[in-house]
Amino acid sequence: MGESEGTAVPRRRHAASILVALSALAACSAGPSTRPVIAVRGDGEQPSAATVPSGSREVPPLESYETPGLSWSSCTDSARARMGASAPAGAWEYECSQLTVRLDVPSRPGRGNLGMSLLRVGTGGSPLVVVGEAGGEPGTLKAARLAASLPATVLSTFTLIGVDRRGTGESDPVQCVPDAARVGIVEADPGAESNEDLVDAYTLASRECVLDMENRLPGVDSWRASADLEQLREAMGVPHLNAIGFGEGSRVLTLYASRFPDRIGRMVFDGAPDPTLDATAVAQTRAVAADETFSAFQKDCVVRGCPLGAGATDRYKALLDALRDKPLRGGDFDLTPGTATEAVLAGLADRSRWGALAEAIVAAEGGDGAKLSAFVEPLLLEQDEDPPRIDAGIITACNDTTNRVPPERVAGLTEDWRAKHPLFGAYFARKLLACGPFPVPQAVKVPRLVGAPPMLVLTTAADPVTPREGAERAAQALPAGVVVGWQGGGHGALGQSACATKAAEEFLVEAKAPSSGTVCPP
Template sequence: MPRRQVARESRPARRGPVRSAALPALFAAALLGTLAGCAAGPSNRPVIAVRQDGGSSGSPPISTIGPKPVPPLERPGSPGITWSDCDQPTRDQLAGLGNAAGVPYQCGRVVNVLDAPGQPGSGTARISVLKAGDGPVPLVVVNDVGGEPGTLYAARLASQLPRAMLSTFSLIGVDRRGTGASDAAECVPPDVRGRVVGYDPSSARLDDLLDAARRASQECVLDLDQRLAALDTWRAAADLERLRQELDVPRLNAVGHGEGSRVLTTYMSRYPDRIGRIVLDGSPDPALDGTGQAEARAAGAEQTFGAFVTDCVAHGCPLGGDPRQAVRGLLDGLRQRPVTAPDGTQVTAGTALTAMLLGLADRPHWSDLAGALARARIGDVGGLAALVAPLLGGPDRNPARLDPQLVTGCNDTGTRLSPDRVARTAADWRGKYPLFGGLFADRLLWCSPWPVPQQTPPTTLAVPGAPPVLVLSTASDPITPAPGTERTAQQLTTGISVAWQGGGHGALATSPCATTAAQHFLVDGRAPTDGTVCPP
């Protein structure tokens, strides 16, 4: 009969020159455990975080064995960034997004070479950065290109992480080139954004979507000129190297969230001798092309919706006893008669599905998504419109997030499909993934009219001699599905996988167990056991 070795406390040996007397007992104690079997040879069963009493624990087991030690933490030398106070504006933006009390914010800018393919080594890229907290060691934070600007994401993350982490680190949020305050790519006409987001994926006619994609491409080519081809992951990785130089640290310590993880894996392949402590919180599948990525996300979104339905019913769902049927009824109604929200957004079935996808990614606010869907059933679509407003350019006047998502996404893939091919794919995926299959299939048409890039991110992630990299996956993730994240850990060869059995986009600051693993890894240089599973 199998015998389980439960977690035991042990005191870790600290690594690196950074010391902090403020670190609590959480960092002075680690859990050590494995699952053992009676059969000879290694077990293939996952490691599970457990307590001495047999219950699940918020702390993962710690591995003391690795192919190479975790790099030491080193303080900056003489940073070249001029920081200025931006505390109040940042707090204003964080209103309703998290408790930011006590975390100071400063803003700065890094200048790098634009390095467009047609004009290598020339031009200027101005990168906006934000420092959250005042810990001695910089920890760079990179977000999805279509998500919150990295500066705002880092500020929010700093308000959610255990404060002890900020005794060691200051989070350095980066607005990737073309996003946020980094010379935002605002090139798609507002009406075209509405047509792209609002396109109904149940339609068999793709003419309107293709026309909208053509107009977006034409306007962005004219507006951005040489900048257009310079907005990609390859050059975003070079921006991180420039940031490392300006921070004056020998290695880059960083957290990548979702698609932002691809910037870090690209950085690792380009600058292998500059790799510090890296955490990837969700990651695109490096083995899949654009079509494969889209299908994986369709499957991930369906799975996440299933988890949302289960959670909603368990907590008195405002959508009733059959949320799936309620959502289907809402979409059918919007197909017959779209509804205009108070902010002027026309909410179609496509708009509602996009809003749902964004809401499913935000696990702490699933109850808000359920409420917005319930109100939409009686004609109040304001909640759904609010979810898509950042994509379209909301009343806060922040740059629309759809534009850099389109530009960078199309520059990062060579996939260009014909309308006929997309139509056949959509018909197939609507059968496989009834809710989101058509949505992701139709998105394959977004890049069809765009110029084919000369260079795309590397698909092979193995970096010989790389130090351990912590890779966090989320079981039901609609943006970076767990199988792709796990494949990232496998390809890295030094990847240490921690799988959270929860839902939403990303585990850091949401799963206590995964967050503790990141704490031990980043602060103490102690990697969890590869294959650790964190409870939901």
């Protein structure tokens, strides 16, 4: 990431491999706001429209955009190369551009520059910005995939504009964690008696990133990413920002709303992090949700007749034990209990790849770790035009909180959660070590959001990344949050649930807010 105009950082990138497919699922119905009843109707049913929540502002009208200060050029071939074999089918055309935004680190407020990469797709006259997760697929690729799963009316009403948020993708990416630290973090066994090796890996990551980035390190956070979106809105020449936030990307949009309340347009959060809990409580809720998601995966396995069948849980545990005795050697990293856990969590998060995840576990049982390792490669390896995702994920998460959990506290939580949450409790407890060695950021006073138009929050019943209860609390924290809950599994409902996707379509295109508490069947 560069601090001055024109500064470029050499990098190679890794092509993303997450496939987002639209599942033709049943429609949804509106229920009470607390634990609504699911009423499955015919495929022709649509989410019911409701009046705007009392006390909120009206949904802003759609506005046309222009980008005279941005130079767009075709990037179809490079975008498809970055997505690899999982690139959407069809003759999709993509254009890319770069916007210079302010680095704005605490030591130099308002000064310094970095490049923010953009991708657009669609023919609509209004812009719809797509913001992803710092440790996930870059927003440019997220937008490219999303175009293939959204209804045609959305793409004819809007032009999707994907954003590689600061430090990710092609936006002057963070790439400072040594290979040894990356591998050490991911390969670390959640079942280990001691956390010492993992502490050492995070300490090495922190030391090298502080040395490599110096005063730029505090600039990679969600607070400044929200200011980047305001510069993008200004560059597009529109009075309001329409946007979709995926998972932790929703935090960027909530910060944007708090900072620029008069600029809020039509916003959809597909999974949102819990704003009410500290890091320890969030980690425990994720451990619970991950266990629930694996149960949903096992039930799905039985229904589909996948090779794991009803024994998925026992076979997964047995695989970890086998890898503990004899890891499967790989070229860049080994398949260990830690790598396998990371891979399974990545697979559980992507509902469209549950079938592939089951096959990968079976292959690993037979001594072939390549398929399971493929789920982890985007975190660890740089290839083509994308850097390893783990760097920006750790740094952004640690810059977004002043909370640091001492290693001795983590050791106690690890033992406790290992007993309470057998599949993933120890893993999530040990992840609390990540920020310990990193500098504590300067606290930011976030303005209180008082008035706002309705904002749609999609939740997923079994979501291992942004658990449903936390996303519901995120909606409750908004002045006019509207919840649509999908009773499915995986991370995110948009493009997976036809019902949730329809609700988003009507909200974005027609400004129709569904009844809060609407439930979409699995």
